[in-house]
Amino acid sequence: MKLLMLGGTEFVGRAITESALSRGWEVTVLHRGHHPAPPGVTALRGDRTADDGLAALTPGGGRGDAGTWDLAVDTWSGAPSAVRDAARLLSGRVGHYTYISSRSVYDHPAPAGLPEDGPLVSGASPDATGDLPYALAKRGGELAVLDAFGKRALLARAGLILGPGENIGRLPWWLTRIARGGRVLAPGPREAALQYIDVRDLAAWVLRAAEDGLHGPYNLVGPPGHATMGELLDACAHATGSRAELCWTDPEPILAAGVEPWTDLPVWLPPGELYDTIHAGNVDKALAAGLTCRPVTETVTDTWHWLVSLGGTAPRRPDRPQVGLDPRTEERLLAGPVTGHAMGTGESARSRPSPS
Secondary structure: OEEEEEOOOOHHHHHHHHHHHHOOOEEEEEEOOOOOOOOOOEEEEOOOOOOOOOHHHOOEOOOOEOOOEEEEEEOOOOOHHHHHHHHHHHOOOEEEEEEEEEHHHEOOOOOOOOOOOOOEOOOOOOOOOOOOOHHHHHHHHHHHHHHHHHHHEEEEEEOOEEOOOOOOOHHHHHHHHHHHOOEEEEEOOOOOEEOOEEHHHHHHHHHHHHHOOOOEEEEEOOOOOOEEHHHHHHHHHHHHOOOOEEEEEOHHHHHHOOOOEEOOEEOOOOOOHHHHHHHOOOOHHHHHOOOOOOOHHHHHHHHHHHHHHOOOOOOOOOOOOOOOOOHHHHHHHHHOOOOOOEEOOOOOOOOOOOOO
């Protein structure tokens, strides 16, 4: 198979590229040159925000080939016009186009169990330019791909993505904080079900689905309850070898202290509309199409090993907000009455954020 990867040097794009290479596929990567492309690809340079940013993809394009591919995968999350331009240019030279979209495209708040035919955000356009809310940008990208590829287009509506290479900082923050040890504010309830996907499981499913010619929207995230908040933090303690004391605390005092769920305490959301939107989506369609998800311990351990290999500091996307709880706020909360209970590392239990 010949894959054209639009992106391919960071997190999701890199995981897809590496998965394709591991299958023996021929991979071409178009990227801006901010990060090195994976070894083994044909690397093309192009800035999709520039007027001539797709010049390398024109027939010939300095590559010495006709510029045709079996599959294209696009991770773009900026202005939809960039997706529109790429999809139109490639519509006659690419057999199948996968757009890595987001469950953020559903009208907010999305109720628990919402499938792919749920109501979508309004006002999105494939011709939109400039800075847009994330939901409108992703839905506009979907419309652009559908317009150019129709039933040759797969819309992978990703949820929360974790795993090695993460450049948002969510799991790396928890790993770093728990590795530091001491008393750690653990937001409850510890049995709260989480919904996320390991980036490598996302990559494997996307390539299989595209190869099989699947089309239309798929919610691409693991099943609700594949892990719990307690299992995630226990896995962090185990992976790092930390003897941190997890101080499980009910949501009420955390919220009363002005702590922002999802950003100050990554991954965590208290019960309510946002929790249902992020952690309770319907994924029956993707599961029926072969989605499999590895254990949370594997995701956490492999992310820790990757983080250590970088010296402990993960790369960060400049277009995403800083995540993590201020140590002074954590100290104040831990100094007060803990309304849950503290546990060592040997025990087990089960504003609008963008999931991806």
